[in-house]
Amino acid sequence: MERPLFTVSSITRAMQARDLLRRHGIQATVERVPHTPGMGCGYGVYAPGRAQEALPILIRAGYLAGGQGGGPR
Amino acid sequence: MIYLDNGATTYPKPERVRRAVADAFVRFGANPGRGGHAMSMATAELVYRARAEAADFFHAPDSSCVVFTMNCTHALNAVIKGTLTPGSHAVVSCLEHNAVMRPLRKLAEQDVSFTQARVYPGDNDATVDAFRRALRPETKLIVCTHVSNVWGIRLPVERIAAMARQYGVPICVDAAQSAGVFPVELEEGCFDFICAAPHKGLYAPMGLGLLITSRGEALDTILEGGTGTNSVSFDQPQEMPERLESGTLNVPAVAGLRAGLAFVREKSRERILHHELSVARAAWRALRALDRVELFSPEPDGESFAPVFSFRVRGVPSEETAAALAQAGIAVRAGLHCAPAAHRFMGTLESGAVRICPSAFTTEQEIRSFAAVMRSVVRNSQDVHKERL
Numbered sequence: 001m002e003r004p005l006f007t008v009s010s011i012t013r014a015m016q017a018r019d020l021l022r023r024h025g026i027q028a029t030v031e032r033v034p035h036t037p038g039m040g041c042g043y044g045v046y047a048p049g050r051a052q053e054a055l056p057i058l059i060r061a062g063y064l065a066g067g068q069g070g071g072p073r
Numbered sequence: 074m075i076y077l078d079n080g081a082t083t084y085p086k087p088e089r090v091r092r093a094v095a096d097a098f099v100r101f102g103a104n105p106g107r108g109g110h111a112m113s114m115a116t117a118e119l120v121y122r123a124r125a126e127a128a129d130f131f132h133a134p135d136s137s138c139v140v141f142t143m144n145c146t147h148a149l150n151a152v153i154k155g156t157l158t159p160g161s162h163a164v165v166s167c168l169e170h171n172a173v174m175r176p177l178r179k180l181a182e183q184d185v186s187f188t189q190a191r192v193y194p195g196d197n198d199a200t201v202d203a204f205r206r207a208l209r210p211e212t213k214l215i216v217c218t219h220v221s222n223v224w225g226i227r228l229p230v231e232r233i234a235a236m237a238r239q240y241g242v243p244i245c246v247d248a249a250q251s252a253g254v255f256p257v258e259l260e261e262g263c264f265d266f267i268c269a270a271p272h273k274g275l276y277a278p279m280g281l282g283l284l285i286t287s288r289g290e291a292l293d294t295i296l297e298g299g300t301g302t303n304s305v306s307f308d309q310p311q312e313m314p315e316r317l318e319s320g321t322l323n324v325p326a327v328a329g330l331r332a333g334l335a336f337v338r339e340k341s342r343e344r345i346l347h348h349e350l351s352v353a354r355a356a357w358r359a360l361r362a363l364d365r366v367e368l369f370s371p372e373p374d375g376e377s378f379a380p381v382f383s384f385r386v387r388g389v390p391s392e393e394t395a396a397a398l399a400q401a402g403i404a405v406r407a408g409l410h411c412a413p414a415a416h417r418f419m420g421t422l423e424s425g426a427v428r429i430c431p432s433a434f435t436t437e438q439e440i441r442s443f444a445a446v447m448r449s450v451v452r453n454s455q456d457v458h459k460e461r462l
Contacts, residue, residue: 009312010302011106012137015121032109040304043106068297 004051005044007033014043017063020062024057026050075403075439077356080222080250080381080410080430082272082279090276091330097328104321106301123331126312130334131267131285132258140289140314141322145249146172146269151284151317152245152266153177154218155292157277163187165205165240166228168221168415173247176400177216189414191220194370197229204233208240215244219251220441222372222429223415225381227255227354234263244384248274252283253337254346259285274325274345276333276433281326289313290385296320338444345433346375352431353380354439359444360384360429363451369419369426383410383426389454391425397453399428401446405429 006016014030021028026047033042045063048055058064076084097119103112105120124136133139142148143230153176157163160165165173167189177187188207193199204215215237219230230246243265253274257267267285271277275397286292297309298319310316310317337345353373360366373380386394395407408425409416416422431440 006395008159009310011117012121012314013312016120016136030114039303040302040306041107041219042302045407 003046005033005046006051006054006058006064007042007044008058009038009042011043013054013063014045017045017058017061020061020063021045021047021057024054026054026057028054050058075442077429077431077435077439077443078404078406079273079432079435080428081272081406082275082350083276083432083434085434086278086329087332087336090278090335091327093332094278094325094329096356097325099169099204101324105324106315107299107321108263108421118184119331120322120327123327123334126299126331126334127283127285130338131252131269131353132260132282133285134260134287135422137313138259138285138287138289140284140317141327142284142317143280143323144282145247145268148246148268148282148284149173149216149245150176151292151295152268152286153214154180154295156214156243157185157232158213159184160211161185162211163214163216164207164212165187165216166190166192166204166218167418168192168224168226168228169414170218170247170249170415171411171413172249173412174217179322190348191195192226192228192418194224194226196430197232197377199234201232207239209240211274212240212242215242216247217244218247218249219255219257220379220381220382221412221415222250223381223383223412223426224419225250225373226370227251227377229266229380230257231262238263250379253342254349254379256342265361271330271333274337275330276336278323278326279328280323281330285319293319294319338434348433349380349431349435350375351452352435352437353429355437355440356431357441359384360447363447365455366447367453369421381428381430383428384422385421385424385426386451386454391427394427394450394454397450398443399444402450403443403446417433 018028028047031046033044101116105117108456124139127139149172190203190207234244245266246264249270252269269283306353314390368384391407407427
């Protein structure tokens with residue numbers, strides 16, 4: 001089963017993104033991103049069951065734009 | 074021991090700081106931002122909370138603006154060497170610590186020049202004008218101490234920053250002696266960079282520095298390496314604060330910083346300043362009453378002069394005075410305090426001076442004991458002086 005994880009560019013940004021989602025009432029946690037070829041280590045934000053809601057919030061706040069940030073994987 | 078060397082580092086540290094540091098070895102023993110296991114994540118959370126609390130303390134926009142460095146010198150090097158390129162120019166005050174002067178001297182080998190603006194203690198208009206006159210078209214940075222680590226002279230950094238903004242020149246404030254005692258606020262002060270020594274006025278352990286900035290991406294890096302992210306790439310990441318934070322952090326010190334910030338918040342910066350001024354004034358007055366003691370600054374008032382000052386006993390090398398005090402169990406620092414520029418300014422480059430710097434823990438009784446020992450030191454030095462004659 002797919003487990004959507006928003007990858008962001010650093011652990012600090014992952015925690016900022018998590019706190020932002022929590023302020024929006026979306027439960028979220030920071031997790032280690034599974035190894036991805038061509039990318040290496042990283043962290044992401046997991047918003048169980050509310051990824052679609054979380055996505056526009058994170059994009060608007062710039063957490064998923066540029067760098068190596070990406071959408072749910 | 075009576076400890077009056079708080080300008081070098083505060084001692085003692087609050088009980089809660091000692092506990093937090095010890096606790097970090099037990100609960101936060103893993104490397105933050107490197108692994109995905111529970112202790113690594115818990116440690117990363119601790120570091121993140123410390124960043125957020127430091128951002129709040131320095132009125133920075135968010136936790137990305139807080140860089141943990143090895144010390145304040147490292148933070149200053151990161152700003153100075155990350156900004157100045159061959160052909161560029163910097164303006165500094167005439168009171169700077171070697172943490173500023175030595176990097177600039179090193180950069181002079183690469184065609185970077187600098188001007189030392191004269192400081193007029195107590196005359197902020199004249200000081201700001203001196204900084205303005207020192208600007209050149211190629212000036213790329215102003216670096217200015219907030220409080221002289223030798224004389225306690227407090228510089229009008231907010232006004233210098235406002236002036237610098239008019240000319241589009243970024244300003245870096247060396248808050249090594251002021252953070253925790255005076256307000257140093259990134260946004261309100263219009264500062265581009267704040268460098269701080271949390272082991273002083275923030276009562277954190279040694280081995281940690283702070284660089285507060287919302288312009289970190291603009292700095293060239295002076296240290297590259299592992300950041301725990303995007304590790305497939307040999308390129309240094311752009312994201313702050315990791316961009317300027319290669320290598321493993323001093324986590325126990327970061328834990329101590331959190332506790333130190335809580336200590337300062339709880340006591341309140343205003344009350345700490347009020348207390349330090351009270352005991353510094355008592356020490357200053359006791360010294361003024363002694364023959365042959367030379368004071369170089371007026372009584373600390375908190376406006377133009379912070380609660381730190383230096384003195385010397387006429388005819389006695391400053392190290393001898395400090396040694397006599399040490400023999401009586403009083404810890405002070407003598408010599409040039411790594412700030413020859415500040416000593417040149419006051420004409421004490423040859424003799425050095427003895428610095429007195431209290432902390433939130435210094436008591437009136439300790440100052441009375443210090444005064445009694447100083448009376449004896451001066452009396453003995455007079456006897457030696459007569460014998461030599």
